[in-house]
Amino acid sequence: MAGRADLTSYDYRKARAAFLAANDVCHLCGHAGADVVDHVRPVAAGADPSDQDNWAPAHGVRRCPTCGRNCNGSKGANVQVKGLNTSRDWYGS
Structure with missing residues (x-):
């Protein structure tokens, strides 16, 4: 299992910042302004x-x-979120 150092290294933080600069819509609620990377x-x-x-x-x-x-x-360490109520059904058809 990876240690905490993997999530705080300079290279990881730099890649995370670039990723969030290009993608800021939260995949869980659908609103802009995401500030962390969720590991699906x-x-x-x-x-x-x-x-x-x-x-x-x-x-x-x-x-x-x-x-x-x-x-x-x-969400925590779960693979799927259950019961996260949003103002809109972002996963509906």
Whole structure:
């Protein structure tokens, strides 16, 4: 399992900043202003923290400016979020 150093290295932080600059819509609530990278398959479950194909923008530390949620905190180390109510069904057809 990867250590915390993998998530705080300079190269990781630089890649994360570039990723968020290009993608700031939270994949969990659908609002702009995402401030953290969510690992869709959690690092705690063995995912490579630097695999950008496993990254998705999410709200975290600063919370969503629209709905006020800490979306990534609500998700935690789960693969899917259940019960995260949003103002809109972003995954509906």
